[in-house]
Amino acid sequence: MNANSNSSACQEWGRWKIIRRIVFIYIMLQPILDLFTSLSLRLQGQDFTAGLLIRFAFLILMGLYAMFFSKTVRMYFLFLAVFFMIHLLINQSFKPIFSASAETKYFVKLFYFNVALLFYFVFFRHNRVSRILDVLVISMTMIGAVMVVSGLTGTAFNSYSWGKEGHVGWFYAGNEIGAILAMGFPVVVLAALQKSNWAWISVVLVIYSLFALGTKVGFGAIVIVLILALLMSLYGLFKNHSGWLRPIMLLGLFVGTFCYFPFSSIAKNMNMHLNRLESNQSQAVGDVKSNAPAVQVENLVLSGRENFLMVQKQYFSEAPVLQKLFGMGYGGNYQEQPKMIEMDFYDVFYSLGIFGFILFFIPLGWILVRIVRNVLRYFPESFSTRNVLISTGVVLGLGISFTAGHVLTAPGVSMYLGLLLAYLLTTIQDRSGELG
Incomplete structure (x- = not known):
């Protein structure tokens, strides 16, 4: 009986080990999949890639x-x-123009987030492993290395098709890479604070990458993460009376970030955007001109997405009741070419309707409620550097999805958000802020 039990236990352990390896390899493969997809699209014009099949x-x-x-x-x-x-x-x-293949493709991309979120939630219940964060750090470091090498060699692709500065390395979409790096940056900083001094190299690589993209998201992520990490380091310093080098490193990076900002692509792009808005406003008349400051701020934050939002609102107001309840699908009731708002929460609402919106966000809402409940239940044990920084990655992901999009609707990005949410819930339930 004991021999059979031991044999069964060994087989069970072997199965779990194989599954964990598959998950780890898949996460580490993400930058490579994104790279191959980008090169296939840019150099060969192929939409159907090996990366798509693997995902x-x-x-x-x-x-x-x-x-x-x-x-x-x-x-x-x-x-x-x-x-x-x-x-x-x-x-x-x-729908005026209906394509079953386009609708199915969009639906699969959209619900990739929920599948990933539920998978990682179940996975962490059976595989309580802390190495998942180490794998994330490797993934972020690979992206940062590609950004640096492509930038230094002058072979990087531009982030924008006109005017504005910045590059995406050898990757394809600046918004998606920016969202991935923004969510992954707190994890990299966490590794530098708690695991290895070598991780500071990864921190610098990711900071460079977020600046190189030339997007507002990148700068915001750098500032928010460094401030919170600095505060938590100071809290740990006063609590334990040790670890003074960490806040010094973070303060140095924070000061360096603000010193470099005026010379960065982000600052130049923001100035270019504001100059263009001022030029447009000077030609405006009546109410629009009187509301110029508010219009400028909204346009600067949303980068013109508010115009596409107005179009979808019009589609929705004219749509029949059934489409209001079950959604207008990909791009809404367009007459010529589909165009998304690129603000994920709005895109989900207009494409899936009232019922679909509720159905889509049930898993996310359930996870968030459990996270908040467990934070309050296990406080102050839950107030750890690990939980604060992982929470920052989650908040950044959700914030970017609301304002800049390309998070919930992009499988290569939403996978990271689902992972961080499930991991955060699991580590808070452990009270200690650690996974064994």
Whole structure:
């Protein structure tokens, strides 16, 4: 009996070990998948890439794994399938231009986030491993290294197709790489503070990358993370009376960031944006001119997305009741070419409707409620540097998805947000802020 039990336990351990390795390898492969996808699109014009196949295969794996271990997840996926069929039938009848393949592709990309979130939640219940953060640091370091090498060699692609400065390295979409680095930056800083002094090299690489992109998101992420990390380091210094080098390093990076900012692509792009707005406002008349400061601030923050939001609002107001309830699908009721708002929460609402919006955000809302409840329940143990910085990554991800988009609607980005949310919930439940 004991021999059989030991043999069964060894087999079980082997299965878990294989699954963990697959998950770790998949996370480390993310920058490589993004790189191959970018080069395929830019150099060969191919939309169907090996990276797409690998991500779709892992989507199926994540879904099957989560359904196998959770009856609730199985029920949720069943509701999703029923909703999708109704959604397609309604839009086939009412949408001016309907493409089943485009609608299906968008639906899969959109719900990749929920599948990843539920998968990692179930995964961490059976695999309580702290190495997942080490794998994330490796992933961020790889992105930073590509950004530095491409920038130094002059082979990087521009972040913008006109005028503005900045580059995306050899990657494809600046908004997506910026969101990934913004969410991953707190994890890299955490590694530098708690794991290895070598991680400071990764911190510098990511800071360079966020500046190099030339986006406002990058600068905001740098400032927010460094301030919070500095405050937590000072808190630890006063509490433990040791670790004085860490706040000095963070303060140096913070000061260096603000000293470099006036010369960065971000500052030049913001000035260019404001100059263009002022030129447009000088030609305006009446109410628009009187509200110039408010219009400028909104346009600077949203980069013109408010105009596409107005278009979708108009589509929605004219849509039949069934589309209001089940959504207008990809791009709304467009007449010529689909165009997303690129503000994820609005895109989810208008594309999935009232019912779909609620269904989509049930897992996220459930996770967030449990996180807040456990923070309050286990406070002050839950107030640790680890939890604060991981929470910062989550907040940055959600904030970027609301203002700049390309988080919930991009599988290569939403995977990171789902991972951080599930990890944060698990580590808070451990009270200690650590995963064994």
